[in-house]
Every structure is written in C-alpha cells, then in structure tokens.
Amino acid sequence: MNATGMTATTSRRLGNAALPLLGIVLVVWSLLPVYHMAVVSLSPDDELFDGTLAPAHPTLDNYATVLSQDDYTVQFFWVQLWNSIVVSGFSAFGILAIGTLAAFAIVRLQPRWGGLLTNTALATYVIPLSFLAIPLYKTMANYNLLGTRAALVLATITFGSPYAIWVLSQYARSSIPFELDEAATIDGAGPWRMYFQIFLPLMKPPMVVVGIYALLLAWNEYLLAFLFLSDEEAMTLPVTLGNFLNSDQVPWNLMMATALLYALPPVIIYYCFQHNVSSGSTAGGVKN
Amino acid sequence: MLLVPRRRQDTTSPPVENARRGFRIDAPWVFVLPYLLGAAFLIAYPLGYGFWIARDPLNYLQLFNDPTYWGAAVNTLLFLGVGVNVTLVLALLLSGFFAIRRWWIKALLPVFILPWAIPSVSAYLSVHWMLNSENGMINTILRGIGFTSPPEWLNTYSWAITGAIVAFIWQWLPFWTLILLAARMAIPPSVYEAADIDGATGIRRLAYVTFPLLRGTYLTSTLLAAIWTLSDYNAVNFVTGGAPGDTTHVLATLGVDYAFEIGFVELGVSVGLTALPLVVILIVLLVSRLKKEAGGAA
Numbered sequence: 217m218n219a220t221g222m223t224a225t226t227s228r229r230l231g232n233a234a235l236p237l238l239g240i241v242l243v244v245w246s247l248l249p250v251y252h253m254a255v256v257s258l259s260p261d262d263e264l265f266d267g268t269l270a271p272a273h274p275t276l277d278n279y280a281t282v283l284s285q286d287d288y289t290v291q292f293f294w295v296q297l298w299n300s301i302v303v304s305g306f307s308a309f310g311i312l313a314i315g316t317l318a319a320f321a322i323v324r325l326q327p328r329w330g331g332l333l334t335n336t337a338l339a340t341y342v343i344p345l346s347f348l349a350i351p352l353y354k355t356m357a358n359y360n361l362l363g364t365r366a367a368l369v370l371a372t373i374t375f376g377s378p379y380a381i382w383v384l385s386q387y388a389r390s391s392i393p394f395e396l397d398e399a400a401t402i403d404g405a406g407p408w409r410m411y412f413q414i415f416l417p418l419m420k421p422p423m424v425v426v427g428i429y430a431l432l433l434a435w436n437e438y439l440l441a442f443l444f445l446s447d448e449e450a451m452t453l454p455v456t457l458g459n460f461l462n463s464d465q466v467p468w469n470l471m472m473a474t475a476l477l478y479a480l481p482p483v484i485i486y487y488c489f490q491h492n493v494s495s496g497s498t499a500g501g502v503k504n
Numbered sequence: 505m506l507l508v509p510r511r512r513q514d515t516t517s518p519p520v521e522n523a524r525r526g527f528r529i530d531a532p533w534v535f536v537l538p539y540l541l542g543a544a545f546l547i548a549y550p551l552g553y554g555f556w557i558a559r560d561p562l563n564y565l566q567l568f569n570d571p572t573y574w575g576a577a578v579n580t581l582l583f584l585g586v587g588v589n590v591t592l593v594l595a596l597l598l599s600g601f602f603a604i605r606r607w608w609i610k611a612l613l614p615v616f617i618l619p620w621a622i623p624s625v626s627a628y629l630s631v632h633w634m635l636n637s638e639n640g641m642i643n644t645i646l647r648g649i650g651f652t653s654p655p656e657w658l659n660t661y662s663w664a665i666t667g668a669i670v671a672f673i674w675q676w677l678p679f680w681t682l683i684l685l686a687a688r689m690a691i692p693p694s695v696y697e698a699a700d701i702d703g704a705t706g707i708r709r710l711a712y713v714t715f716p717l718l719r720g721t722y723l724t725s726t727l728l729a730a731i732w733t734l735s736d737y738n739a740v741n742f743v744t745g746g747a748p749g750d751t752t753h754v755l756a757t758l759g760v761d762y763a764f765e766i767g768f769v770e771l772g773v774s775v776g777l778t779a780l781p782l783v784v785i786l787i788v789l790l791v792s793r794l795k796k797e798a799g800g801a802a
Contacts, residue, residue: 238601239612246616249674252641253630267644314538321535333536338791340547342728344735344783346756347776350763351554352546359545374542381539407530436623439737439760454625461629461745468633475626486621487614
C-alpha cells in the first residue's frame, strides 16, 4: 500500500515536469511544416532566399497572384480548383451509391455469396494502388478515357468503394433492426422500396463518415491524377502543385500559397467533422 | 412505427413470385452489379494486364542487375521496418499521453492531428523546401543554435532518406495515435479497477493489462500501415524526388519513374511485381485479421 502510494506520487511529480515539455515538443513537431508553408507563402520574392524564421516584410501578394491567376504557373488556378471539387463530388456520390447498394444486398438480402464478396472487397481495399497505377494508366488508354476527369472519378470510385462497403455493411448489420425488413415485406415492399425508404434514411450516420472519407480520398489523390490528366485545364490542383517543381526557378512563395489554399478545404472538413472522421477511421478496418 | 404493419396482404404470397425464373430487377446481384463492374473493368482487368505487360523474364534479370533497383528495394524495407514501427511505437506511447485527463492535453489534440488533415502533397512540398541546405528553415534553425555546418539534407543519401521517412512519420503519426487512443478508451474501467485490487499499478498495469488488450489493434494497425507504406508514392516523390542521384527511390516511385520518365513501361510494371510476394502475404494476413475482428464485434 505504502509502496504503491510512493510510486504514484513520484511518477506524478515526474509527470508534472515532463508532460508540459512533451506537449511543447508535440506542438512544434506538428506545426513546423505548416508554419513554414505559411511563412514562405507570405514572403516577397526578394526574401525567399534569406533563410529567416519569419518574413521581414510579410505580404499577401502571393495569394493575390494565385487568386488572380497572374503567373503562368497558376494561370488555371480557378478551373483546377473547380476540377478538384467536381472530381471529389462525383467520386463521393459514386462511392456512397455503390457502397450502400452493395451493403444493402450483402446484409439485408443475405445472398449465399455475401461472405465471398466481403472478402473480395477487403482484398481490393488493401491492394497497393501505386503498383497498379501503371497498368491502370494503360487500361484507361485502352478505354479511351485518358486525359478525362471521368477516368479519375471512375478509378477513385472503384478504389474507394471497398472501404465504403466494409464500413456500411458493419453498420447495417449491427445497428438497423431486421424486424424493419420483415415488417416492410409484410407490407408488400420489394427490395428497391426497402432500400430507398427504409435503408437509406437509417444509414445516414455511416454515410456521413464514408462521404467525408470519399471526399478527402478524391481531393488528396495525386498519382492517378498526375498519370491520367495532362491537359492543364483538366488537371486537379495537386497535379499543378507537383508541376511547380519542373520550373527552372521554382517560385516557392507562389507554390506554398497554392499549397495552403489547396489544404484549406480538407482542414476545414476535418475540424468541422472531427468526430465523424475519427469514428470512421476506427470503424474502418482497425476496429477493436 | 414501421414495426406495426398497417395492412396485411394475405391473398398473394410473395414466395410464388420469387420462384419465377429469369431476370429480376430486385435480385441481390443487381444491387452489387455497379461494384462488380468497377472491380472487373478497373481492378481485375488492369491486374491481369499488368501481369501480361511484365511477362518478359529478361526485365526481371535486368532489374536484379540494376543497383538502383536494389537501392529502392532497401529503401522500401527501411520505410517498412523503420518507418512503420517507429510510427506505431510512438503512436502507442502518445495514445497513453492523450488518454491523460487534463484540460491542456485535450486542447492539444486538435493541434496534434493537423498533419493528418493537411494533404500530403502540400505537406511534403513544404518539407522539401525546409530541407534545402542553403535557405531551408531547418538549417536556419540549426545555424541559429550553433551548428556551423549543418547537413546537406537532400544531397546526402542517408540524410535524404531519413528526411523522407521522418516526413512520412510526421504525416501518419496522428492517424495511428487516434486509432490506438480509441482502442485504449474502449477498455472498460472495470478492468483497471480489478487490476488495482490485484495491486497492478504504473508500469505493471501498462505491461500486464493495457498492452495485452491493445495487442490485436496494434497488430492490425501494423499490417495496414505496412501495406499503405508499401504503396506510398508521395513521400519520396515530393520530399527527395529520388535525389541524390536516384538513390532514395522506393519501389513505388521507381516503377513510375521507369515507366514514364525513361518510358520503359514493361520495366516499370516489373518493379511493382517484384513486391508481389510481400503484398500477397500482407493481404492474406490482413483480410483474415479484419474478418476475425469484425466477427468478434458483430
């Protein structure tokens, strides 16, 4: 009793000193690259190579340049932002549609092959996409879809839906009472009416989780967008960001301003839906 | 309300209808058709196509005589062995830190998850410029605290690969910390109370109660992290770009580099296929683990 009491006090004293220190280290660690992005984006051209921790004469000029597309590196900023939004929106819609339909079939209609399909979906969920990217590029060329945003949307939907099926079917199995289906069947409702009138309205909570996952998946995708989209007016924002590196004299301040603007929507979504994002990641696969 | 049927239809019985053969718009397979089409045209076909593209054994012979390939293989193993394990061990320790009930630790969590919320392209580009040896922020800080000749990060192999791995850890640490934090929070308090009564406190409680209960989540997380790391293209592509002299490539970036920079598509696909044994093992382990855990939860 005495011994344990002493260890507890000692560790508490130690903790009182060490914990705030750890806290400071974590804040610096987490913020440094983001702070750096902000500093560079606020630096005028002539201060870029000064190597200072904060700009001497901070300016919003770089943001003005990006937003008014006043440099050849950012001349398609708005249309590329729009492309990113469109690709994310269509991808999220497609992933939700495919995910809810498949989850409904597997869990509520209970076909014999339901387990097999779940396994297949899980296996495709964890396929390393970047090894499949080159054959996928050739495939899109065969389908005559190369260069179109549709190619990116279709690929994102295909690789995003296994996770959706997994999360949605777990929820459908555990949280929607099966008595509802029986009652609906007695009422004479077929599977499609059950899907639209009973299943979808009750699936809203996991659909928010999966929808956010899908939006961010599409918004953040670089490799496939880089391979599929070569025309500047069809590109999404991350491809343009990557292309900055090809310039002879990389305009780092413009690039960081663009990078920060591009990072803004996902950051806002994360903080508005923080609870949904983290509950989704726990439900998805690494559920305990 | 839906539980109470309003009107019973007792004359027509659905089973008769179900017995009818032929196409039915409400058959279960119709609901999964969109998924199956996507999987057939954009997963199965490219997968088969990939094997066909990389069918020439001479390509593999060329790879195995290519020091750049072996370098990329070693770097991939470094990402897997060091990157994944350091991330998960740190995440396990930090999940303990964030489980402490203090107001300022709670307030710290939103700051800590920022790296996960930032798109990786933005973050890695920022790190790339931070590591610039002349004007980068890291070396400015190092010179400021007295290092007269700080490392030339991206011009030295060992520093460049370290930079890429640390950037990768930076991005993924919040995600795995949250996963392990959630698993920790799911341990019922009664377990700790029982441990208290048995006299297990401090380190002993950690070793004999908390860790054994987190073991399943930790293993699944490690496997998932491994396969996502194997597949990661952005960290190396944007932090080092393979520099110096193509020494810091991983298999994911080298394949794309061979296929599109050099224009040797067959060789690029072959690079990815050499990782196949590892990928298959990871997928089989993962699918069985995920199924088991879902079964336990259902």
